[in-house]
Amino acid sequence: MTARAADRTRYNRATAHLDAPIAIVDLDAFDANADDLVRRAGGKPVRVASKSVRCRALLERVLARPGFAGIMSFTLAESLWLARAGFDDVLLAYPSADRSAFAELAADPKLAAAVTVMVDDHAQLELIDASRAGGREEIRVCLELDTSLRMLGGRVRIGALRSPLRSPAHLAELARSVARRPGFRLVGLMAYEGHVAGVGDALAGRPLRSRAI
Incomplete structure (x- = not known):
C-alpha cells in the first residue's frame, strides 16, 4: 500500500461516523508544512494567505508558531x-x-x-x-x-x-x-x-x- 493510500484509509476510518460533506486537515502534515515554510524563508517572517487557509482555527494555529506574522486577506x-x-x-x-x-x-x-x-x-x-x-x-x-x-x-x-x-x-x-x-x-x-x-x-x-x- 502506498503512503497516500494508507493516509486515505486512516482518514476514512477516523471520519466513518461523520456525515458528508466534511473536510479534514492532517495536523501533523499541516505543522510539518509550516516548519518547512519557515525553513525556506531563511529568517524572514511568513505572512499567511487566508484565501489558501480558509479556517480561522488553522490561521490561529499557524500564527502561534515561530516564524509567522500576519495575514494576507482576500476581501x-x-x-x-x-x-x-x-x-x-x-x-x-x-x-x-x-x-x-x-x-x-x-x-x-x-x-x-x-x-x-x-x-x-x-x-x-x-x-x-x-x-x-x-x-x-x-x-x-x-x-x-x-x-x-x-x-x-x-x-x-x-x-x-x-x-x-x-x-x-x-x-x-x-x-x-x-x-x-x-x-x-x-x-x-x-x-x-x-x-x-x-x-x-x-x-x-x-x-x-x-x-x-
Missing part, C-alpha cells in the same frame, strides 16, 4: 471579520471597492489599527474618502508595484498584470499623494513576481522549457 469584508476575531495584522491583498466596509473601517479605531488596504491608483483614495460616512480613523495603505517581466521595449510582458504602477516614478508619485492626503498613512509596498513564483526551472521531461526558464 475587505473578510479583513474586518478577521480583525474583529482578534487578528491584529491583516493585509488586504487586492484593492477594494466595498464602500460599506470602508465606512466600517474608517469608523472603528480597532479595525483601522489592524487592517492595511491595498492601493494602486489615485481613484481608490477618492473612493475610500467618499465612503467614510463620517468616519475619521486613519487608513493604513500599502502600494502594489507591478513587477511583471517586460521585454522588447514593453511589447512582450510575462507575468500577471497586477497593478498599473509599473515604474519607480509611478510608485513615488502615488506614495507622495498618500503621504500628503489627510486620513491616510503609507505603511508598506508589495510586489508579486508572478513570472517567477511557482514556475519550475527543472521540470521533469521538459528540458527545453526548463532551459528557457
Whole structure:
C-alpha cells in the first residue's frame, strides 16, 4: 500500500461516523508544512494567505508558531471579520471597492489599527474618502508595484498584470499623494513576481522549457 493510500484509509476510518460533506486537515502534515515554510524563508517572517487557509482555527494555529506574522486577506469584508476575531495584522491583498466596509473601517479605531488596504491608483483614495460616512480613523495603505517581466521595449510582458504602477516614478508619485492626503498613512509596498513564483526551472521531461526558464 502506498503512503497516500494508507493516509486515505486512516482518514476514512477516523471520519466513518461523520456525515458528508466534511473536510479534514492532517495536523501533523499541516505543522510539518509550516516548519518547512519557515525553513525556506531563511529568517524572514511568513505572512499567511487566508484565501489558501480558509479556517480561522488553522490561521490561529499557524500564527502561534515561530516564524509567522500576519495575514494576507482576500476581501475587505473578510479583513474586518478577521480583525474583529482578534487578528491584529491583516493585509488586504487586492484593492477594494466595498464602500460599506470602508465606512466600517474608517469608523472603528480597532479595525483601522489592524487592517492595511491595498492601493494602486489615485481613484481608490477618492473612493475610500467618499465612503467614510463620517468616519475619521486613519487608513493604513500599502502600494502594489507591478513587477511583471517586460521585454522588447514593453511589447512582450510575462507575468500577471497586477497593478498599473509599473515604474519607480509611478510608485513615488502615488506614495507622495498618500503621504500628503489627510486620513491616510503609507505603511508598506508589495510586489508579486508572478513570472517567477511557482514556475519550475527543472521540470521533469521538459528540458527545453526548463532551459528557457
